Amino acid sequence: MKKTSRVFCLILGALYLFSALCGRTALASQGQPSGTPTPSSLAEWPSGPALEAEAGILIDAKTGTVLFGKNADERLYPASITKLMTALLVLENASLSDVVTFSHDAVFSIEVGSSSIAVDEGEQLTVEQCMYALLIQSANDVANGLAEHVAGSMDAFAEMMNNRAAQLGCTNTHFVNAHGLHDENHYSSCHDMALIMRELIHNEAFIQFSSAHQYVIGPTNTKTESRYLNQSHKMLVSNSEYAYESTITGKTGYTPEAGNTLVTYAARDGLELIAVSMKSNWKHYDDTIAMFDFGFENFTSYNMANAEIAALSKTDYLSASQSIFDTSAASFELSENSWAILPNNLNVAQLEPQLTLNTTSATNVMADITYSYQGVPLGYGSLLLVDSQKEHFDFNAHKPSEAESAADKQAEDSKSSFFSRFSLSFINPWIIGGAAAGILAIILLIILFRRLQRRRPPKNPTLVRARQAKKDFRRRYRKRHKRFHRKNETMERR
Numbered sequence: 001m002k003k004t005s006r007v008f009c010l011i012l013g014a015l016y017l018f019s020a021l022c023g024r025t026a027l028a029s030q031g032q033p034s035g036t037p038t039p040s041s042l043a044e045w046p047s048g049p050a051l052e053a054e055a056g057i058l059i060d061a062k063t064g065t066v067l068f069g070k071n072a073d074e075r076l077y078p079a080s081i082t083k084l085m086t087a088l089l090v091l092e093n094a095s096l097s098d099v100v101t102f103s104h105d106a107v108f109s110i111e112v113g114s115s116s117i118a119v120d121e122g123e124q125l126t127v128e129q130c131m132y133a134l135l136i137q138s139a140n141d142v143a144n145g146l147a148e149h150v151a152g153s154m155d156a157f158a159e160m161m162n163n164r165a166a167q168l169g170c171t172n173t174h175f176v177n178a179h180g181l182h183d184e185n186h187y188s189s190c191h192d193m194a195l196i197m198r199e200l201i202h203n204e205a206f207i208q209f210s211s212a213h214q215y216v217i218g219p220t221n222t223k224t225e226s227r228y229l230n231q232s233h234k235m236l237v238s239n240s241e242y243a244y245e246s247t248i249t250g251k252t253g254y255t256p257e258a259g260n261t262l263v264t265y266a267a268r269d270g271l272e273l274i275a276v277s278m279k280s281n282w283k284h285y286d287d288t289i290a291m292f293d294f295g296f297e298n299f300t301s302y303n304m305a306n307a308e309i310a311a312l313s314k315t316d317y318l319s320a321s322q323s324i325f326d327t328s329a330a331s332f333e334l335s336e337n338s339w340a341i342l343p344n345n346l347n348v349a350q351l352e353p354q355l356t357l358n359t360t361s362a363t364n365v366m367a368d369i370t371y372s373y374q375g376v377p378l379g380y381g382s383l384l385l386v387d388s389q390k391e392h393f394d395f396n397a398h399k400p401s402e403a404e405s406a407a408d409k410q411a412e413d414s415k416s417s418f419f420s421r422f423s424l425s426f427i428n429p430w431i432i433g434g435a436a437a438g439i440l441a442i443i444l445l446i447i448l449f450r451r452l453q454r455r456r457p458p459k460n461p462t463l464v465r466a467r468q469a470k471k472d473f474r475r476r477y478r479k480r481h482k483r484f485h486r487k488n489e490t491m492e493r494r
Contacts, residue, residue, distance in 0.1 A: 037374070037375060037376050038066065038376065039065060039066060039067065039376050039378065040066070040068070040069070041376070042373070042374060042376060044343060044345050044346055045343060046294070046298040046343055046345075048067075048068035048069075048070075048291070048294055049068070049287075049290040049291060049293075049294050050290075051070050051277070051283075051287045051290070051291075052280060052281065052283035052286065052287055053070075053259075053260075053277045053278060053279055053280035053281075053283060053284060053287050054071060054074070054076065054259070054278060054279035054280070055070055055071035055072060055074050055076060055189070055190045055276075055277075055278045055279060056068075056069070056070045056071075056072070056190055056275070056276060056277045056278070056287055056288075056291060057069045057070070057072040057190040057191055057194050057275070057276050058273060058274070058275050058291040058292070058294065058295050059191075059194045059198070059273070059274050060271075060272070060273065060295075060299070060301065060339075060341040061198055061201060061265065061267075061272035061273060061274050062272055062301060062339040062341070063339050063340065063341055063378070063379050063380055064195070064198060064380075065341050065377070065378055065379070066191070067273070067294075067295055067299060067341070068291060068294060068295070069190070069191070071190070072189065072190045072191045073171070073172055073189050073190075073191050074172075074189055074190075075172045075187045075188070075189055076187060076188070076189065076190075076258065076261075076278045076279050077182060077186065077187055077255065077257050077258035077261075077279075078180055078186070078187065078188040078193060078253060078258060078261055078278065079180045079181075079182075079253030079254050079255045079258035079259075079261045080115070080138045080140075080179065080180045080251065080252060080253035080254065080255075080261070081180065081188075081193055081251050081252070081253040081261045081262070081263045081276075082175060082177070082178070082179060082180030082186070082188070082253070083134055083135065083138060083143055083178070083179065083180060083251060083253075084193065084196050084197055084200060084251050084263060085161050085164065085165065085175065085196050086134065086143050086146060086147065086157075086161070086178045086179070087131065087134060087135060087200065087206055087209075087210070088164065088196065088199060088200050088203075088206075089150060089157070089160055089161060089164060090127065090130075090131065090134075090146050090149075090150055091131075091203055091205055091206060093150045093160075094127050094146075094149060094150055095127065096126065096127050096128040096131070096205065097126060097127070097128070098126065098127045098149065099124050099125070099126055099127075100124065100125050100126070100127060100130055100145045100146060100149045101122065101123075101124050101145075101149075102119045102120070102121060102122065102123050102124075102125075102141070102144075102145045103121065103145070103148060104121050105144070105148075105154070106119075106141060106144035106145040106147075106148055106154075107119055107120065107121045107141050107144075107145075108121070109144060109154075110140040110141055110144065110179065110181065111140075111181055114140050114179075114181060115137065115138045115139060115140055116139050116140050116141040116142070117133050117137055117139045117141065117142060117217070117227055117229070118141075118227075119139075119141045119142065119145065120222040120223065122221075122222060123220055123221060123222040123223065124220060124221050124222075125142075125145075125217065125220060127146070127149070128209075129217050130142045130145065130146050131205070131209040132209050132212060132215040132217070132229055133215075133217065133229060134146065134209075135206075135209045135210040135251065136209070136210065136212055136214075136215060136229050136230065136231050136232060136233075137229040137230070137232065138232060138251075138252065138253075140179040140180075140181060143177075143178040143179035143180075144177075144178060144179065146178065147177075147178040154177065154178060157178055158175050158176050158177060158178070161175040161178070162174060162175055165188075165192065165196070168192075168195045168196060168199055169195055170188070170189075170192035170195055170196070171192065172187070172188065172189040172191070172192055173187065173188040173189065173192040174186065174187055174188075175188075180253060180255070180258075181255065182255045182256075182257045182258065189278075190276040190277070190278050191276075193263050193276045193278070194263070194274045194276050197251075197263050197265060197274050197276070198274055201248075201249070201265050201272075201274075206249075207248065207249055210249040210250070210251065211231075211236060211248060211249040212231065213230070213231045213236070213237065214228065214229065214230055214231065215228075215229045216228055216229070217229065232252050233247075233249075233250045233251065233252050233262075233264070234285055235247040235250065235264060235285060235288065235289070236249070236250065242285040242286075242289065244266065244288075244289055244292065246266040246267060246268040246292065246296070247264060247265075247266045248265050248266055248267055249264075249265050250262065250263055250264035250265060251263050252284075258278070258279065259278075259279045259280050259281055260277070260279075260280040260281070260282055260283075260284040261276075261277065261278045261279070261280070261284065262275075262276070262277045262280070262284040262285070262288055263275075263276050264276075264288050264292075266292050268296050269296075270301050270303075271295065271296060271299060271300065271301045271341075272301070273291075273292060273295045273296070275288045275291040275292055275295075277291075298343055298344055299341055299342065299343055299344065300341070300342055300344055301339060301340075301341050302339065302340045302341070302342065302348050302379070303336070303338065303339060304334055304338040304339065304340055304348075304369075304371065304379065304381050305333070305334040305335060305336050305337075305338045305381070331385075331386055332366065332383055332384065332385060332386070333383075333384050333386050334369075334381055334382070334383065334384070335365075335381055335382035335383075335384055337381070337382070338369065338379070338380070338381025338382060339379055339380065339381065340371040340378050340379025340380075340381075341378055341379060342373070342378060346373060350373055351371040351372065351373055351378065351379065352371070352372050352373070353369050353370070353371055353372075354369070354370045354372060355367040355368070355369055355383065356368045356369075356370070358382075364384050364385045364386065365382045365383070365384060365385075366383045366384065366385045367382070367383040368380070368381075368382055368383075369381040369382060369383060
């Protein structure tokens with residue numbers, strides 16, 4: 001019983017060690033824990049503008065870093081900025097040459113007087129024509145038609161919207177329709193809408209449709225006259241009082257319950273920003289411009305793969321990785337899509353890179369990199385394994401100068417070895433699990449073998465006595481034989 005208890009305790013200890021290691025590895029692979037400080041908590045972080053709207057947010061489009069936020073996770077009615085998710089699903093699931101035939105429900109289920117292009121029941125438009133009407137005219141009837149075309153029904157499309165929102169990391173969003181007309185169960189947040197826009201800006205077709213100043217839909221199977229669509233986002237209109245030169249695209253929204261809502265994407269000097277304003281009382285453009293001014297005046301975006309930037313930042317893990325792994329046939333380089341954003345009063349050399357091993361074998365990404373300052377993530381990148389025959393990252397060219405090395409020497413001395421720069425996230429949980437499973441299997445086999453020995457069926461008593469008698473005979477014979485030889489040896493000596 002005592003032996004069984006000891007074995008049981010040993011198994012529990014091994015399981016606890018395995019779970020602890022995997023738990024820490026999973027935490028590192030998922031990113032920063034919930035208690036991680038946000039950028040705005042840094043003493044060096046600049047103060048954002050005062051907004052008139054109930055909620056607003058400004059994020060860096062390249063890294064997703066939140067530069068400023070006010071009630072950014074509050075659930076609010078989005079109104080027509082809902083159509084950004086509609087556009088995303090249409091572009092992902094339909095061809096621009098597809099023909100959309102409008103049903104009775106698509107045309108007549110919207111509120112009378114709401115934004116539309118007066119589509120007829122049975123009218124046919126291409127998906128491309130519908131996208132212009134959806135994004136620059138904010139046509140609700142067109143949103144319904146596209147939903148039915150993609151998913152078969154408006155309810156099925158709403159389910160697709162929610163699933164896609166969850167994939168993008170939206171946590172305060174629930175859609176019930178494709179157009180954004182008021183429903184108590186239809187809501188989102190500034191942060192979630194920024195995530196949706198961040199996904200969309202990589203689609204060139206979306207930029208083309210949503211930034212157009214004007215578009216003409218010619219005669220159709222039910223209409224003999226052309227329809228002229230005009231841009232509704234005033235920051236994109238050159239003769240508007242709200243014209244903003246750096247604006248690339250955006251989407252407006254309004255219902256009495258939601259107030260004014262606005263999502264806008266702008267870029268200047270390599271810095272790409274997304275601003276969202278929700279539940280505003282006709283101050284949505286003022287708030288958006290204030291957020292953009294704040295971002296462009298106080299922040300700088302850094303491409304960490306750039307040679308000059310890499311020389312300033314702590315990229316010695318590249319050369320260290322080069323020496324640890326056999327790179328005769330391959331080498332390491334930073335992905336061109338490695339970016340960090342910093343307020344102008346911080347230096348890129350102050351960023352601390354942290355590597356997380358990528359366990360996906362079907363890619364050349366060896367590790368994901370997080371660039372942090374005082375524990376706050378401010379950038380992300382990838383460490384790639386590349387063919388040595390191709391042009392690759394020059395480690396020697398990116399070594400810091402002697403003056404820079406001397407300045408960083410004191411900080412580097414505190415780090416005992418290369419391996420101390422890597423967190424436990426570099427440990428593969430599958431390797432740990434396999435080792436733990438192997439140890440447990442050996443222990444269990446030993447226990448089973450011993451128990452089987454104890455539980456062997458009782459032997460035949462007669463057979464046991466016969467075997468014992470045979471052993472006793474052999475033992476007596478060996479003793480007599482030894483005595484006989486000793487006696488003969490004694491007589492020969494005499």
